[in-house]
Amino acid sequence: MDRTPRRARTPRIAGTLGIALALLASAPAATATTATTTSPPPKPSYALAHPRIVAHFDLTAGQTPENIVLEPDGSADLTFALARQVARVSRHGDTEILATLPAVANPATPLLGAAVVTGIVRTHDGTLYVPYLTGTAVTGIYRITPDGEVSKFTDLPPNGFANGLALDEHHGVLYAADSVLGTVWRISLDDGEVTRWATGAALLPTSFIGANGIKVHDHAVWVSNYDRGTLLRIPVREDGSAGAVAVRATGLAGIDDFAFPGHDDTALAALNSTSQVALVRPDGTHRILLTPQDGLSNPTSVAIRHHKVYVPSAAFVTLRDPNLLLARLEEDEKGEKADGYED
Secondary structure, three states, X not given: OOOOOHHHHHHHHHHHXXXXXXXXXXXXXXXXOOOOOOOOOOOOEEEEEEEEXXXXXXXXXXXXXXXXXXXXXXXXXXXXXXXXXXEXXXXXXXXXXXXXXXXXXXXXXXXOOOOEEOOOEEOOOOOEEEEEEOOOOOOEEEEEOOOOOEEEEEEOOOOOOEEEEEEEOXXXXXXXXXXXXXXXXXXXXXXXXXXXXXXXXXXXXXXXXXXXXXXXXXXXXXXXXXXXXXXXXXXXXXXXXXXXXXEEEOOOOOEEEEEOOOOOOOEEEEEOOOOEEEEEOOOOXXXXXXXXXXXXXXXXXXXXXXXXXXXXXXXXXXXXOOEEEEEEEEEEOOOOOOOOOOO
């Protein structure tokens, strides 16, 4: 059992990660060729209005929100990466710890060295799945039942770093984006079998973090690459295998996780290194909707339900005010920003 007081060791971990990400944030994103597509008929754009912070978290306790999934009642389930915890924030901003992942005496996680919990998804019955990374045999996908029971669902390579997690419940699979091994893992919800679903240079890191955020959308798996500043689309073939990786957007420095507000390929992306949220259009261009002035502090992911957009900030680099921001999603046919920000 790890008997080191949490409040004594967590700031050191957070500071180490902050230094690493700060160095990366100053590096220019690699360029890539955007896939050419036929332009669809013009559709309304989006704006984010009335942004406000609904919950503040304790950085010294490792409450660095890494990813988010929403409950039917509008509450938000978050992974606190450095605290090894999963928490729920109510609609009124109250925070409840749902689960703590098991401590590891000598974690050797790639990138960080510390044990961390990263992505999160929720099945229709309320079961949560999260990657828990330790650099040891403890590494894997963990399952948290609605009554709070925590168990290991399946193993993952200890030398990898499964970051984002996506759910395709219709086909009974999870997809995990591995930031170190440049791989998308496919995990069966039936028996936990793990297969190497997609690989390639577009998923690999150039210096630190490669494949990062991940979503299933419109018969494809979408993945962001932090180092390369790209958003990728990987078609899911009829037999379930991966099609060719296509670069759909570039120039998204420090992109983390993202979400789709509608049925087309417009995405809202968290830009971690610049503390911004970007609207990424289907043609690959983008504009900034939220900035640090709205309260963002190294945002890590985005969740959308109806007209509400949730953005957790981990404060990995800023070391200031990890929080959960809520904004209203509005159609904006003129393509203007809700608060007058410049591209």
